[in-house]
Amino acid sequence: MExxxxxxxSLFIVEDDATFARTLKxxxxxxxxxxxxxxxxxxxxxxxxxxxxxxxxxDLKLGAGSGLECVKLLGAxxxxxxxxxxTGFASIATAVEAIKLGACHYLAKPANTxxxxxxxxxxxxxxxxxxxxxxxxxxxLEWERIHETLVETGFNISETARRLGLHRRTLARKLExxxxx
Numbered sequence: 001m002e003x004x005x006x007x008x009x010s011l012f013i014v015e016d017d018a019t020f021a022r023t024l025k026x027x028x029x030x031x032x033x034x035x036x037x038x039x040x041x042x043x044x045x046x047x048x049x050x051x052x053x054x055x056x057x058x059d060l061k062l063g064a065g066s067g068l069e070c071v072k073l074l075g076a077x078x079x080x081x082x083x084x085x086x087t088g089f090a091s092i093a094t095a096v097e098a099i100k101l102g103a104c105h106y107l108a109k110p111a112n113t114x115x116x117x118x119x120x121x122x123x124x125x126x127x128x129x130x131x132x133x134x135x136x137x138x139x140x141l142e143w144e145r146i147h148e149t150l151v152e153t154g155f156n157i158s159e160t161a162r163r164l165g166l167h168r169r170t171l172a173r174k175l176e177x178x179x180x181x
Contacts, residue, residue, distance in 0.1 A: 009033045012053040014044050014070045015086075016062045024057065027113040044070050052078045055120055058103070060087035060094055066155040068097055075102025082120045086111055089175075091147035146174060 011033040015021035018039065025035045036051065038044040040062055056074050060067040067085060074081050083103040087094065090108040098106050105119035146164065153159040161171040 008054055010051060010053040011035045011055040011057070012038060012044065012047060012051075012074070014038045014040075014056065014058040014062065014067060016040060016059060024113065024116075031113070031117070038070075041065055041069055041073070044073060048073065048077050053081055056081055056083045057116055058083060058085050060085055060098070061089055064157075066150075068094065068101055068151075068155075071098055071101045071103050084116050084119045086116070089143075089147070091144050093144065093148040093151045097151050142174075146171070 009032055011028055013021050013024050013028075013035060015024065015037065016039050021037045021039065025037050028035050033055070036047050036053070038047050053074070056070075058067040058070045058074070062070070067087075071083055071085060074083055079102065081102070084105045084107060085094075085098040085103045086107050086109055088109040090106070095106040105122060107115055107119055146160070149160045149163050150157075153163065157171060157175075158168055161168040164171065166174075
């Protein structure tokens with residue numbers, strides 16, 4: 001087994017969208033990061049055999065899997081890795097779980113390199129974030145419940161559908177759609 005290497009500017013990008021991953025990689029390399037792209041959990045495990053990143057960007061939804069598993073792996077390997085979770089499927093339940101598992105920040109897509117790099121540097125919450133008086137929509141409440149149940153079931157689609165009283169295909173269709181804020 002090779003020696004584990006840690007670099008101040010090492011960055012793992014765990015993203016299943018090859019185009020987005022390539023764009024992020026180029027952008028971070030222009031900022032002098034040493035970037036490794038992993039498209040799934042297995043690729044991340046292989047990369048962790050030879051390197052421990054200082055930073056990581058993890059997509060929440062990786063094909064049929066969950067990026068939360070990758071957050072857990074990265075955090076277990078090195079608790080000081082600054083992990084930012086990116087998602088087009090933002091929910092309170094997954095945000096809370098990501099932070100509990102070791103992420104330092106959780107960003108909804110679209111997010112750019114500036115947003116991600118700023119998130120790496122944030123150690124504290126922002127008390128000046130405005131509170132909204134707008135009530136949550138029915139769609140967002142439904143989305144929150146779906147994600148809460150997904151987390152409870154370890155992202156098991158069949159069990160989640162059963163608990164929600166939905167047909168598995170109906171739940172799969174809902175998960176394919178993006179949340180409209």
